[in-house]
Amino acid sequence: MKRIAVVEDEPLMREELSLMLRKAGYETIEISEFNHVTKQLEEISPDLVVLDLNLPRVSGFQICREIKGRSPFPVLVLTSRDQMKDELHALELGADEYLTKPCRRERLLARVSNVLKRYEGRANLLEGPGFLLDRQTYTLYINNSSTVLPKNQGKLLETFLARSDRTAAKDELCTALWGTTEFIDENALQVNLTRLKKTMAGLGMKQKIIPVRGVGYRLENEEEPDWGKDMFRNKEDP
Amino acid sequence: MKRIAVVEDEPLMREELSLMLRKAGYETIEISEFNHVTKQLEEISPDLVVLDLNLPRVSGFQICREIKGRSPFPVLVLTSRDQMKDELHALELGADEYLTKPCRRERLLARVSNVLKRYEGRANLLEGPGFLLDRQTYTLYINNSSTVLPKNQGKLLETFLARSDRTAAKDELCTALWGTTEFIDENALQVNLTRLKKTMAGLGMKQKIIPVRGVGYRLENEEEPDWGKDMFRNKEDP
């Protein structure tokens, strides 16, 4: 049974939505705490997110963007504001569907089933910046072409995508590759990273894997340094 | 540049749509002969089809179904009738988007770019009955899981999907595998078919490969003989 997360602040509306979906044979999870929506969603791992745009205190747009940037599940955006601007914005952010409420039961259900159908079998596609990675087969989709990565290269790339800041420590990478962090063979990791880099370059990918000294590696988009976080560098005692 | 096929009978509307899309940076191909739409589309191989539902003499629904049943490109359904029935029907048939005209320029363009974005990198996904096959990597998507088929098994499955009746002669299959029909190694073909069958069974696929004695093989859905489509046999045939 497909699971649908309903992100909506107004209790009545939430209940109604949930009921409607449940009657149609879906399992629903209602989210009413909006401070860590993406985190909650990642734990739930639903097949679809129905997202209300105007939540209290947090931007629905922001949530939508976060979801599409990190997680593989589709988003149906719902809003009471019948503004073109909202729709365009939401679609730009990668929402998979857009509906204004109130809307008829059949229309909602049709859209829901349509989105779910479109995602059939694609539940395991991880979205990276500008490419897609199949979690199971490590098939990499980029530039209208696809390649099956060798298992190890796939695991490495997957590990990067799983971290929200795209930075992975060496032992995390080793764990991903060999399931153990105990006796890390640094060199073997190096070799596999080199291979991944070569593959990525060969595919014309602009993303780079750069070292984070003493820590691990980060998958970066193009040239952007992304060094804001260095403000917190560890300082020795004065 | 993305290519969009516009299937619309009313010349004014067609011209307007086409112009709008071209201004937005797409290449457009206008289709105004509606007897062999799917065939034309297969030759054009567009990135997206914008399909008007009420065409003269042919059912837009039927065209939509045919496209989704055979070809890998997305369909945006457009109709002047603002009827819920149409929308639901179209979505059931697998349309990727639905809009009613007249509709605002921005809305259309947003939906178009949204659909195209969703299909990014998926241009090579062939749709079979109940599964998807990546033409390049032979990654098979079914039941929310994916597998990479060995090259030969992939080629065989691809060959079946390429034939509209899902029937392929032995020499066609041999050509697909080894590029030559000259010295057919019947046995090698057999072995590869056996392997494909085993793989499919292992994945729980209900489709069967059945022999067509003296000819070749057919990929069939479940038990159904699949002869229902004959209702739509071309009447112009002698």
Added chain:
DNA sequence: CAAAACCTTTCATGAGCTGTAACTGTTTTC
């Protein structure tokens, strides 16, 4: 049943993924 067509299993070959090892290059630290 007998022939033809179709199917399956087994085995050696070869391509490509993998970790090891030896080596080179770069950055940090004093």
Added chain:
DNA sequence: GAAAACAGTTACAGCTCATGAAAGGTTTTG
């Protein structure tokens, strides 16, 4: 600026797995 720590590369041998050949089994047809 030199040593040390860290990072990156290349070559190679072992292993896994897809593949085609061979050989024998099963089903269909008349």
